[in-house]
Each structure stands twice: as C-alpha cells, then as structure tokens.
Amino acid sequence: MTRWLMIAACLLAAPAHAAISVLDDDGATVVLQQPARRIVSLAPHVTELLFAAGGGDRIVGTVRFSDYPAAARNIPRVGDNRMVDIERLVALKPDLLVVWRHNASVRQMDQLRKLGIPLFYSEPRRLEDVADAILRLGRLTGTMPQAQQSAAQLRQQLDGLQARYRHRPLVRVFYQVWDKPLYTLNDRHIINDAIRVCGGENVFASLPLVAPSLSPEAVLQENPEAIVSADRQDQSTSGVEMWKRYPSMLAVRRDNLFALDADLFNRSGPRIVAGAAQLCEKLELARKRRGERP
Incomplete structure (x- = not known):
C-alpha cells in the first residue's frame, strides 16, 4: 500500500515541476509554471504571431495598430509600441508579456521586469525565425498543435520562394x-x-x-x-x-x-x-x- 501511495504522490506532484521553458530573441530564458492564460502583446507583429500560434484568445491587452486578424481589433489597448500605460497593463493581471525589444521603452521595460511578470522579447531577424517564434509562443500558450500547423505552412511558403529565386x-x-x-x-x-x-x-x-x-x-x-x-x-x-x-x-x-x-x-x-x-x-x-x- 505504501508503494502505491508513493507513486500516486509522485503523479500528483509531477505537474508542479513541469515548467515551460523557452529562449526569447534576446537569448534570455522565459519560464512559466503553466501555459499563459492572460497575455499582453506590446507590438502588432507579436499579436499576429500569437494568433498564428493559437493563443489569440489568451491576449487580454495589446497596443495601437494591432489590427490583424480582425479579432485583434476588439482587444483592449494599453498604449503603443513606444509608450505603455503601466497601470492599465497591470490591471489586466497578465501572466506573460511579449514585447518588441527595439521599439520598447527601456525604462518602461525595466519597470515591468521589476513587477515580476515574465517577458518574452520578439525580434525575428530572418524569415525562418518567424516560424520558430510561432513554435516558441505555442509552447508558452500550450497550443502546440496549431502552432506546428502554422509554422509548417509558413516554412512551406518560404521554401517555395527560396527554391524559385535562389x-x-x-x-x-x-x-x-x-x-x-x-x-x-x-x-x-x-x-x-x-x-x-x-x-x-x-x-x-x-x-x-x-x-x-x-x-x-x-x-x-x-x-x-x-x-x-x-x-x-x-x-x-x-x-x-x-x-x-x-x-x-x-x-x-x-x-x-x-x-x-x-x-x-x-x-x-x-x-x-x-x-x-x-x-x-x-x-x-x-x-x-x-x-x-x-
């Protein structure tokens, strides 16, 4: 009996240790204890990546010009990609921020980091990085099947361009x-x-x-x-x-x-x-x- 109780205890404890860990585009490790449920997207391209990854319904706040797909237009705004209303952002109780590094206010990002909200920097530098970004965001949102499908379609399109024009x-x-x-x-x-x-x-x-x-x-x-x-x-x-x-x-x-x-x-x-x-x-x-x- 003791042996089965120990096995059951291990099974119950396992999810607590199943943290999600990915690298962002700055090389930093982003760790979540469970898939993100309340995401704030701080750039239009980030919003599009999240929808492609299957996490569009997890976005609780975004920024000006996040207008694609159509569903993104109904998400509350917290500013633009240069200046964010931090009080409004914090009121949304996000469990993940996805930001655009080169157009984000360094001072504001430092403030957000001090709040302890996980930050994922998104800055794809090659076309093939976009598909990889979708997969990483899919891991963070727990929506890998859709993320894998979107990434595969994107890679197929890119492979076609490379084959035709290389x-x-x-x-x-x-x-x-x-x-x-x-x-x-x-x-x-x-x-x-x-x-x-x-x-x-x-x-x-x-x-x-x-x-x-x-x-x-x-x-x-x-x-x-x-x-x-x-x-x-x-x-x-x-x-x-x-x-x-x-x-x-x-x-x-x-x-x-x-x-x-x-x-x-x-x-x-x-x-x-x-x-x-x-x-x-x-x-x-x-x-x-x-x-x-x-």
Whole structure:
C-alpha cells in the first residue's frame, strides 16, 4: 500500500515541476509554471504571431495598430509600441508579456521586469525565425498543435520562394524605410533577409547601425537598380516618388521604384512571407527590364 501511495504522490506532484521553458530573441530564458492564460502583446507583429500560434484568445491587452486578424481589433489597448500605460497593463493581471525589444521603452521595460511578470522579447531577424517564434509562443500558450500547423505552412511558403529565386541574377536594392528623414536598414534586420531570399543585395547591408539615416547623395552614389519602400494604405504619395527628380539614377531610368504593402512587409509576423513574395515579384520585374531599358 505504501508503494502505491508513493507513486500516486509522485503523479500528483509531477505537474508542479513541469515548467515551460523557452529562449526569447534576446537569448534570455522565459519560464512559466503553466501555459499563459492572460497575455499582453506590446507590438502588432507579436499579436499576429500569437494568433498564428493559437493563443489569440489568451491576449487580454495589446497596443495601437494591432489590427490583424480582425479579432485583434476588439482587444483592449494599453498604449503603443513606444509608450505603455503601466497601470492599465497591470490591471489586466497578465501572466506573460511579449514585447518588441527595439521599439520598447527601456525604462518602461525595466519597470515591468521589476513587477515580476515574465517577458518574452520578439525580434525575428530572418524569415525562418518567424516560424520558430510561432513554435516558441505555442509552447508558452500550450497550443502546440496549431502552432506546428502554422509554422509548417509558413516554412512551406518560404521554401517555395527560396527554391524559385535562389539562383536568379542579383539585383542591387536600396530599401527605404522613410523619406523624411531618409533612412534604411542593415543586414541585421529581417527585411535584409527578405531581400536576400529574393535574390537581391541590400546596398547598405554593411552599415553598423540597424536603421541608419542617410543623405540622398549616399543613395545616388550607390546607384541601386531598384528602390523599394513599404507604404501604408493611408499614404497619399509613395515615399519612392522623391527619386524621380534624379532621372539619371538606374532605378529611375528603368522605372524600378517599387512600393509594397507596409502591413505585410514592415511587421515581423507571419504575413511577412507574403510581403517577401511581393518583393520577389518586383525584383523579377527589375530583371526583365534589363533588356527593355538602357
């Protein structure tokens, strides 16, 4: 009898030791004693990742511009990805915060960390990292079946892009984040990886800052074959229009000024693979125009 009592006691005690442990994108270990039930998402792309992982119904708070999928629009807001209303956030009693490291207020993140709420930093730097992020969030929410399905679909789409474009002729690309002020992204950003997958070369990949500011003269000196930006739907004019004043530039001469959908391409969530597919099509168009224009 004593032996069976000991076995039963061990079985009852086991769940207490079944902690969930994952690494975030900063290399820190995030530990939960049970799957997260009340999550605050502090970036739009994080909200999309959580829904893809099957944890959308666990999100009790999020930030401005978290508008996809449609169900995300009904989640209470606690600020934006630069400033959070900490009192409102704490009132939601979250058991997990998922944050975007590079756009979060360092001071506020320090405050939140002192509250003892587990923090998971999300900053995918390669397209393949998005699928991995979905799986890790699936572990934290206890929704692995849906997370595995979403990650597999995403990897299949990415594999298709890589197979189609990996051997295409190189296209030198300037990626324009914004025009006032003018700045771009280096090779430590996920958009650089999208350019690479599409057979492009980011002309400013080697700059030391992730998002360096530039002068128009620096871009003119590089003379890229294509200029790409991601525009919001409410923009009246695309940011790439500014380059039309430089008709001698190769990208202008060949009409390779391309605007992508910002919601797809500027968010490091599941839809960025669809954004990369848009980019690949534009760069393929640039290749075709080599024989049509000087």
